[in-house]
Amino acid sequence: MTSLLHIDDLVVDYGSGERAVRALDGAALTVERGQTVGIVGESGSGKSTLGSAIGGLLPGAASVTGGSVLLDGEDVNTMRPRRLRELRRERLGYVFQEPIGSLDPTMRIGKQVELALRGRGTRADVAEHLERVKLADPKRVARSYPHQLSGGMAQRVAIAMAMAGEPELLIADEPTAALDSQIREEVLGVIFSLAEAAGTTILWLSHDLPAVAKRCSEVVVMYGGRVVESGAAHAVLTEPRHPYTSALVRAVPGGIARGQRLVPIAGQPPVLHGPARGCAFAPRCGDALPTCEDSRPPLVGVGERDVLCHLTERTVGAGR
Numbered sequence: 001m002t003s004l005l006h007i008d009d010l011v012v013d014y015g016s017g018e019r020a021v022r023a024l025d026g027a028a029l030t031v032e033r034g035q036t037v038g039i040v041g042e043s044g045s046g047k048s049t050l051g052s053a054i055g056g057l058l059p060g061a062a063s064v065t066g067g068s069v070l071l072d073g074e075d076v077n078t079m080r081p082r083r084l085r086e087l088r089r090e091r092l093g094y095v096f097q098e099p100i101g102s103l104d105p106t107m108r109i110g111k112q113v114e115l116a117l118r119g120r121g122t123r124a125d126v127a128e129h130l131e132r133v134k135l136a137d138p139k140r141v142a143r144s145y146p147h148q149l150s151g152g153m154a155q156r157v158a159i160a161m162a163m164a165g166e167p168e169l170l171i172a173d174e175p176t177a178a179l180d181s182q183i184r185e186e187v188l189g190v191i192f193s194l195a196e197a198a199g200t201t202i203l204w205l206s207h208d209l210p211a212v213a214k215r216c217s218e219v220v221v222m223y224g225g226r227v228v229e230s231g232a233a234h235a236v237l238t239e240p241r242h243p244y245t246s247a248l249v250r251a252v253p254g255g256i257a258r259g260q261r262l263v264p265i266a267g268q269p270p271v272l273h274g275p276a277r278g279c280a281f282a283p284r285c286g287d288a289l290p291t292c293e294d295s296r297p298p299l300v301g302v303g304e305r306d307v308l309c310h311l312t313e314r315t316v317g318a319g320r
């Protein structure tokens with residue numbers, strides 16, 4: 001069966017010419033139906049660019065200069081605009097960090113939810129969708145305008161709208177980053193339980209490793225616009241193979257696995273202009289070999305996971 005999402009060697013630049021920033025430098029990823037996938041990595045690793053590229057939602061400054069994004073076998077990059085709009089409407093849902101941005105400030109919430117139900121929803125349907133995201137007084141919320149809601153309420157509305165069409169794939173780009181810590185868990189709980197009930201696959205872009213370890217079946221670790229390690233979330237985050245994943249895990253206060261000390265990652269993530277010559281993490285990697293600086297690492301399969309690393313290649317064997 002065709003994978004729900006298959007991204008191969010995806011290259012995205014912001015701007016043009018020598019100063020163009022390479023946000024994705026050959027990103028590769030496969031997501032199967034029903035998985036809950038956490039995409040993690042420091043700021044600038046390319047998570048949001050990847051999330052936007054899936055729905056053809058990259059800003060005007062960005063251009064796809066290589067690779068493919070196959071949704072159920074169809075290439076998003078070469079799709080006609082009409083087909084792309086149809087796909088976004090019928091199969092994809094997006095939730096962003098700032099919920100207010102996804103709501104129309106001039107329209108009552110009830111009307112917006114009704115539109116998300118493609119105009120087929122009655123008042124009772126609208127109230128039911130608002131109730132599902134655990135809004136205390138759905139009728140009052142339906143009569144409100146976006147500016148009358150708190151950030152947490154607005155995010156619940158945005159989730160209700162994204163899930164209204166029961167999408168096959170929900171892309172949640174740091175949906176709780178702008179919310180108070182006590183409601184983060186509740187909002188995540190709403191997203192994951194609605195997705196489970198609807199059979200929706202989740203791609204959650206996050207900085208929160210412990211939360212990803214707790215909620216996701218798979219994890220994808222990004223660095224310098226590439227996926228450097230991916231596999232079952234628990235296995236990858238408790239026994240990382242890539243030096244960058246190890247460093248990220250060690251940097252979590254309290255640690256993903258007990259007994260690990262807090263170790264900040266020294267140095268800064270790269271801003272690439274054109275393809276990285278070798279491994280983008282090499283300048284910050286304590287285990288780097290001479291080859292890491294000038295030869296791009298191969299993807300190595302280790303059991304059920306993939307690791308993009310020369311060291312792993314040396315210890316495990318040939319690349320995929």
Ligand SMILES: Nc1ncnc2c1ncn2[C@@H]1O[C@H](COP(=O)(O)OP(=O)(O)OP(=O)(O)O)[C@@H](O)[C@H]1O
Nearest residue numbers: 014021023042043044045046047048049050061271
């Ligand atoms: N609109 C833009 N114009 C120019 N450069 C951009 C733009 N958006 C992103 N970039 C650059 O592309 C690279 C990848 O950024 P991206 O936002 O995809 O990473 P991220 O992992 O989502 O970061 P964060 O966690 O901070 O959201 C970074 O170097 C970033 O500065």
